[in-house]
Amino acid sequence: MNIHFLFELKSKYITREIGDELVLVPLSGNVAQMNVLFTLNETGKFIWEQVDGKNTKEDIIALLVQEFDVEAETAKIDVETFLNKIAATLK
Amino acid sequence: MRYSSKIAIAGFELSLNSEVEISLEEGYYPFKSQSNKTPDVEIACYAGISEALELGEAVFVAENESQRFYAIYQTGKELTFLIYNQQEKGKIQQLAVLSSDLKHWTIYTDLLSNGKINPLRYPMGPLIMQYLTVNSEAVMIHAACVTDGKTGQLFAGFSGRGKSTMAKIWKDVGYQVINDDRIIIRRQGEEFVAYNTPMYYADVPKSTVLRSIFLIRHFPENKIRKIEGAIAVSKVLAFCIQNNFSQSFIVGNLAFLSKMIQTVNVYELGFVPDNHIIDFVIDNG
Numbered sequence: 473m474n475i476h477f478l479f480e481l482k483s484k485y486i487t488r489e490i491g492d493e494l495v496l497v498p499l500s501g502n503v504a505q506m507n508v509l510f511t512l513n514e515t516g517k518f519i520w521e522q523v524d525g526k527n528t529k530e531d532i533i534a535l536l537v538q539e540f541d542v543e544a545e546t547a548k549i550d551v552e553t554f555l556n557k558i559a560a561t562l563k
Numbered sequence: 564m565r566y567s568s569k570i571a572i573a574g575f576e577l578s579l580n581s582e583v584e585i586s587l588e589e590g591y592y593p594f595k596s597q598s599n600k601t602p603d604v605e606i607a608c609y610a611g612i613s614e615a616l617e618l619g620e621a622v623f624v625a626e627n628e629s630q631r632f633y634a635i636y637q638t639g640k641e642l643t644f645l646i647y648n649q650q651e652k653g654k655i656q657q658l659a660v661l662s663s664d665l666k667h668w669t670i671y672t673d674l675l676s677n678g679k680i681n682p683l684r685y686p687m688g689p690l691i692m693q694y695l696t697v698n699s700e701a702v703m704i705h706a707a708c709v710t711d712g713k714t715g716q717l718f719a720g721f722s723g724r725g726k727s728t729m730a731k732i733w734k735d736v737g738y739q740v741i742n743d744d745r746i747i748i749r750r751q752g753e754e755f756v757a758y759n760t761p762m763y764y765a766d767v768p769k770s771t772v773l774r775s776i777f778l779i780r781h782f783p784e785n786k787i788r789k790i791e792g793a794i795a796v797s798k799v800l801a802f803c804i805q806n807n808f809s810q811s812f813i814v815g816n817l818a819f820l821s822k823m824i825q826t827v828n829v830y831e832l833g834f835v836p837d838n839h840i841i842d843f844v845i846d847n848g
Contacts, residue, residue, distance in 0.1 A: 486810055488817035493793035495800075497813055502622065504807035509800065511793035 473559040475532065479525040481558075493517060498561050508561050512554075515540065519554045529555075564607070571596035571768070573747040573758035575695045579682060581608035586679040590761040591688070594768055604695060606668040608682040612658045613671050618643055623808040625686075632686045635806060639663075646687050657687050665698045685763065692747065692760050693804055697812055700750040700819055703804040708741035708757045708771065709733040715741060715757050715771030716844065717748075718832075719802040720779045728836045729779060736841060741769045745804070748773060748823070755823050775828045775848050778802070782833025785843040795829040796820045 486497040486504060492514040498505045512520055518539060522532045529551060536547035564580040570591055571577070576598055579585055585608060619638030626632060630652065636643040640663030648654040660669045668691060670682040683691065696703050706719040707726035718729045730743035742759035749756050755773045759766060777787075778798055790798060799820050805812055830848055834840045 486813050486817070488793075488796065488814070488821060490793040490796055490821050495793045495797045495817060497800075497817075499810070502808050502810070504810070504813045506801055506805075506807055509797050511797050 473555045475523060475527070475529045475555070476525065478555065478558060479523050482520075482523065487520075489517070494520060496520075496561075510557070510561060515550055516554050516557075519551055569596040569598065569602070570594045570761070571598060572692055572695065572760055573701065573749055573770075575604065575699075576600050576602045577604045577606060577691070577695075578602040579606045579608055581610075581680060581682070583608070583610045583674070584679045586675065586677070586681050587683055588681065588685075588688075588761075588763060589765045590763050591683060593765055594761050603698075604666050604668065604691070606670060606682065606691070608680055609669070609671045610674045610680050611671060612655060612673070616643065616658065616660070618645070623806050625806070633690065635808065644687075644690065646684075646690070649685065656684060657682065659687065659690075661694065665694055688761060689745070689804075693806070696747060696749075697805075697815065700822075701747055702816055702819055703745065703747050703760075704799075705744070705802045705804060706746045706776075707743040708746050708759075708773075709738040710741060710769075710771035711738055713772070714774035716848070717746060717757055717773055717776045718779045719776060719799065721802070724780050725834065725836060726779070729834070729840070732836065732838055732840060736838060739769065739771075741771055742766070750819070750822065753826065755827050773827050775830065775844075777830050777832040777844065777848065779832050779834060781836065783835070784833070785835055785840055786833040787843070787847045788831045790829050790831055791824065795824045798831070799824070799829060 484499050488495045494512040494517040497509045522535050533547045533551050537544055564582050566581045566584050568579045568585050617638055618636040622637045623635040631647045633644050633646045642661040644659040645655050646657035648656040657672045672680050672682045693703050706717050707730040708715050708717045718726055720726050727743045730740045734740045741757055745760055747758045756770050757773045758770045803816055
């Protein structure tokens with residue numbers, strides 16, 4: 473999924489922060505899709521917060537490396553996994 | 564109005580007023596209230612269904628493969644509910660308008676053959692109960708709940724997941740069943756209290772302080788896993804009874820559950836339906 477497309481979709485989710493995690497409830501129109509709600513762990517929540525309409529995918533990978541002290545390859549996999557997970561909820 | 568009746572559900576006071584005599588299902592009678600407290604919700608009831616009412620924009624339909632239960636329309640800040648008869652397909656049995664503060668219902672309902680009205684005829688009654696929870700720190704949930712008289716265990720699950728089976732197993736060894744299908748949970752100070760609600764059969768009002776929630780399913784062996792944080796909130800939320808067209812309802816439930824999981828433990832529980840599950844839950848839950 474394109475990171476800028478995801479930014480446009482962010483308003484289509486109700487979110488609730490719980491500690492370091494995030495609950496996401498997708499909306500279809502105005503109706504919450506309770507059968508596909510999901511959670512993000514600390515890493516996923518961080519990535520979600522960096523999707524701000526300005527950061528590119530590469531920017532977010534770099535920010536992840538900086539924040540969590542992980543290898544760039546690991547950060548890249550985390551971002552790809554995150555985007556795939558979000559895309560799966562839209563099917 | 565000429566006829567007036569009060570009922571108390573989960574500590575909420577409801578007043579019903581009508582020019583026509585009201586006849587409720589037997590499940591509501593044990594919940595009749597003599598309290599002089601200001602009602603939390605006022606329900607004005609009328610015989611006959613107004614056809615002239617502007618319905619507004621359709622925002623939600625509750626239906627399954629075989630039947631439609633109700634449809635919700637938004638007119639300005641008010642909500643209008645068309646409630647369908649569960650025996651005669653397509654027939655409207657009530658038209659109800661809920662004020663923007665969610666505290667005043669106006670229900671237009673069929674006149675019964677005995678000249679009385681039953682404004683809370685299913686599914687209108689449970690719908691009103693559901694909206695009781697929206698305005699306060701409370702949720703209504705698909706669950707059974709049992710208590711030893713001190714604290715309660717709640718077993719959440721959709722139809723066929725074993726709620727009634729679980730309730731019966733605990734009842735058979737002396738636990739009190741709060742209800743085996745539908746529960747309202749309210750925050751009372753630092754505690755979370757589970758209440759039964761009127762059903763189609765008569766049962767007295769009951770409540771218990773909640774200790775644990777188990778998300779149940781039938782399984783080849785007894786198996787338990789504690790869940791916490793966002794996962795616990797999201798999984799319990801899925802069992803809450805709510806109309807999902809309003810973001811504010813979901814936001815409210817998320818806030819409520821976030822607080823609740825700090826006090827009430829949440830587990831996923833696969834179980835074999837025999838009384839070994841009682842010791843298993845007590846030892847591991």
